[in-house]
Amino acid sequence: MICEAIDVVTTDVCKFKFWEAFSTEIPRKEKGTFQRDKTPFITFVLGGPGSGKGTQCMKIVENFGFTHLSAGDILRREIASNSADGTMILDTIKEGKIVPSELTVKLIQKEMESSDNYKFLIDGFPRSEDNRIAFEQIIGAEPDIVLFFDCPEDEMMKRVLNRNQGRVDDNIDTIKKRLKVFSALNLPVVKYYLERGKLYKINAVGTVDEIYKQVYPLFAQFNFEQQV
Numbered sequence: 001m002i003c004e005a006i007d008v009v010t011t012d013v014c015k016f017k018f019w020e021a022f023s024t025e026i027p028r029k030e031k032g033t034f035q036r037d038k039t040p041f042i043t044f045v046l047g048g049p050g051s052g053k054g055t056q057c058m059k060i061v062e063n064f065g066f067t068h069l070s071a072g073d074i075l076r077r078e079i080a081s082n083s084a085d086g087t088m089i090l091d092t093i094k095e096g097k098i099v100p101s102e103l104t105v106k107l108i109q110k111e112m113e114s115s116d117n118y119k120f121l122i123d124g125f126p127r128s129e130d131n132r133i134a135f136e137q138i139i140g141a142e143p144d145i146v147l148f149f150d151c152p153e154d155e156m157m158k159r160v161l162n163r164n165q166g167r168v169d170d171n172i173d174t175i176k177k178r179l180k181v182f183s184a185l186n187l188p189v190v191k192y193y194l195e196r197g198k199l200y201k202i203n204a205v206g207t208v209d210e211i212y213k214q215v216y217p218l219f220a221q222f223n224f225e226q227q228v
């Protein structure tokens with residue numbers, strides 16, 4: 001496993017104490033903002049490149065009605081839209097480095113504010129302590145739970161190289177850089193949430209369904225269906 005030191009945490013209760021900032025600081029809009037009558041529920045989905053974050057998020061969306069915000073997809077859309085930051089984002093992704101935190105957080109914030117949902121999967125973010133702190137400061141919230149897909153490097157490398165979706169960072173040189181950045185900058189974030197009792201470590205080796213068998217009960221315990 002990528003990080004032997006990180007053990008499973010089985011917190012049984014999520015804490016809904018982080019969202020006061022949203023209910024007080026952001027003006028209520030009729031549509032396209034958080035549903036204030038429901039407490040927003042934020043899940044950070046972490047794991048190395050190719051650990052299966054996006055694949056598992058799609059299944060969580062199907063079963064539990066979350067809105068899936070992949071930070072990588074949001075940044076790729078920014079490149080495709082020829083925005084002012086597009087070239088810088090593209091160069092950063094090609095190098096496997098991390099886009100400046102404030103930019104990513106503001107893009108995530110825009111997506112959250114324009115959603116009518118209150119359940120969010122934030123996939124591939126935060127990738128560093130700087131990312132994490134920027135989210136807390138700009139959004140004014142912390143995640144309710146954090147999933148960590150733990151996968152050996154050789155398996156992640158194999159999956160990414162087999163993906164064939166034309167991503168500019170799915171080549172051997174960039175993958176090596178992504179793995180290094182993940183290990184140096186993302187694992188401290190994983191450790192941070194472990195210490196706060198919010199981390200659920202998932203063994204990300206096996207078939208998609210085998211892995212989802214570990215994920216499903218984590219969400220089932222919250223009875224989301226009854227909240228809709």
Ligand code: UP5
Pocket residue numbers: 047048049050051052053054055056070071072073075092093094096097098099100104123124125126127131159160162163169178204205206207208211
């Ligand atoms: N696959 C999935 N599960 C499988 C299984 N159990 N068995 C066999 N195959 C499996 O899966 C990857 C591939 O494996 C797919 O082909 C899938 O079918 C197969 P996927 O679910 O896509 O894995 P995921 O973890 O989502 O991999 P991804 O490559 O998307 O992860 P990254 O975190 O590297 O990529 P992301 O898109 O999040 O970020 C890309 C870059 O954007 C970063 O490197 C960085 O430069 C930049 N970025 C930032 O700067 N800031 C951010 O906040 C986010 C991104």
Ligand code: MG
Pocket residue numbers: 053054070072124
């Ligand atoms: Mg992904």
